[in-house]
Amino acid sequence: MSGPTLVIELAEPFSPSVLREFRALIVGLSSRFEEKRPGFFDINVPAERLGVERRREEDWRKPFPLPLLGDAPADPEFTALVGFNPQREDWRRPFLVYLMGPGVGDESTFEAEHADEPEVEAVLGFRPTHAVNVSAGCNRQIDHVATGLLAAAAMDVIGGVAKAELLDGQAPVVVGLPGVLGIVDDDWMALGSAEFLRAWVRHPAFRLVK
Secondary structure, three states: OOOOEEEEEEOOOOOHHHHHHHHHHHHHHOOEEEEEEOOEEEEEEEHHHHOEEEOOOOOOOOOOOOOOOOOOOOOOOEEEOOOOOOOOOOOEEEEEEEEEEOOOEOHHHHHHHOOOOHHHHHHHOOOOOEEEEEEEOOOOHHHHHHHHHHHHHHHHHHOOEEEEEOOOOOHHHHOOOOOEEEEEOOOOEEEEOHHHHHHHHHOOOOOOOO
């Protein structure tokens, strides 16, 4: 994929019921949905369904209530929504969202990405058995915002811990955000909760690694 990626580390495999809930979430958020294998979704997600709209002019679009971003103010360029009005613009963003690990698919990728991470495992408090990748197909700022919010929404259903690569100089900003479990890999990786992702998205310095 040509956009940013977040990884959700899991302490145990999905149960059938969690996989059903995960699939239902992704179907509900998607305007285009294709399941290539159980837990592997090729989708388009309108940014509005994640609770975000972009301001193009002062009176362009009025926000709906109940923001997915939480109670804190959003970045000035974005305003939060929760209600989805199907008559509004379908601002679709492409994603691959997929479960990987032993017995589910992409085993070799999972093994390569988790081959030697003692520092990560020490902060997590567990050795990941599986992971979910959330990968955007484009690289505009809205794709970075949507990636963070989509991963947070997934974590509300499946649990896990977000693993986010950091850009140079971001660690001092990220370390003070709520929901951060730790900064590892010489300040190049943050581990945190869904709360962390939502707080990070709101921060003016927010940007994921492509």
